[in-house]
Amino acid sequence: MVGAGQLARMTQQAAIALGVELRVLAGSRDESAAKVVVDTRLGDHRDLDDLLALAKGCDVVTFDHEHVPTELIESLGVPARPGAAALVHAQDKRVMRERLTALGVPCPRWSSTDFTAPVVLKAVRGGYDGRGVWVARTQAEVDEVVSHGIDLIAEEIVPFERELAVLVARSPHGQGVAYPVVETVQEDGICVEVIAPAPGLDPELAAEAQRIALTIAEELGVTGLLAVEMFQTATGLLVNELAMRPHNSGHWTIEGARTSQFEQHLRAVLDLPLGSPEMAAPVVVMANLLGGPEPDVYSRYEHVMANDPGIKIHFYGKDVRPGRKIGHVTALGDDLDEVRARARHAVTCLRGPLGV
Secondary structure, three states: OEOOOHHHHHHHHHHHHHOOOOEEEEOOOOOOHHHOOOEEEEOOOOOHHHHHHHHOOOOOEOEOOOOOOHHHHOOOOOOEOOOHHHHHHHHOHHHHHHHHHHHOOOOOOEEOOOOOOOEEEEEOOOOEOOEOEEEEOOHHHHHHHHOOOOOEEEEOOOOOOEEEEEEEEEOOOOOEEEOOOEEEEEEOOEEEEEEEOOOOOOHHHHHHHHHHHHHHHHHHOOOEEEEEEEEEEOOEEEEEEEEOOOOHHHOOHHHHEOOOHHHHHHHHHOOOOOOOOOEOOOEEEEEEEEOOOOOOHHHHHHHHHHHOOOOEEEEOOOOOOOOOEEEEEEEEEOOHHHHHHHHHHHHHHHHOOOOO
């Protein structure tokens, strides 16, 4: 796996149970997965020699981020899943919009040339977690972003009702599965909460969202996981973003589904039969743990576990910095309000003083 962030770290947990030997390429020994994966290689994902050294002796190469240049992916000498022809659609927003538009997939209106306010400006490459996205409501704000010389596309500001995400998996021989559609809650461009299944979503609209995601996976030739982020609007669904790897919107599956997204990704890229995406409880809520002003999160760990033995806490082995994703918690149950309150209470306690 190219990359050694928290996605690779959680993939290692799934690999152990499957008997899969995972090797990761890390930029430093301090990265999340490098602290727990024995076979960690240090190198640069933009360096062909480092990638070739990683791939040597492996059955398949996969990724925990989309930043490996496509021309290097094509030179690895072993199967890369997803391949360069698919992955470019998660790397380059212009390529993605052009292809999805050609396929008739519902998307926001967009342009490569018309940067007239009000508009959402997106960096064509390199954006993630809200970075590389600017909501410009005046022409002065547009001109300020354009002045930096970034390659951009423009999209309409969508009056959406809420944000949804669909996680699907596809294997090389074409088997596909779809997880339940979830609602994602964003603050400042960062996902802070995921609710599975999306509350009150019409079954026909949920089926349509899964159909769109599976169609995209097939048409783009995706192998492994594909996360499709969508806007739910008054008139239907619009596809916002794609990611071809385990995704933050799927962390709930570790405890909340019969097959976690990390196990599913390994099954898919190794062309093993895919696992059941069925939920393990009627309601699952995952809340991201963001670093707060106090760095010693672990001093509050025991309190949270004692307060709610059913809460599942995942730490990513990262230094605590305000606003940084350092872990997540998951709660399962039958009642949405109760489960959501439990997850929120846990992350609030972990971020701040006891008793908050």
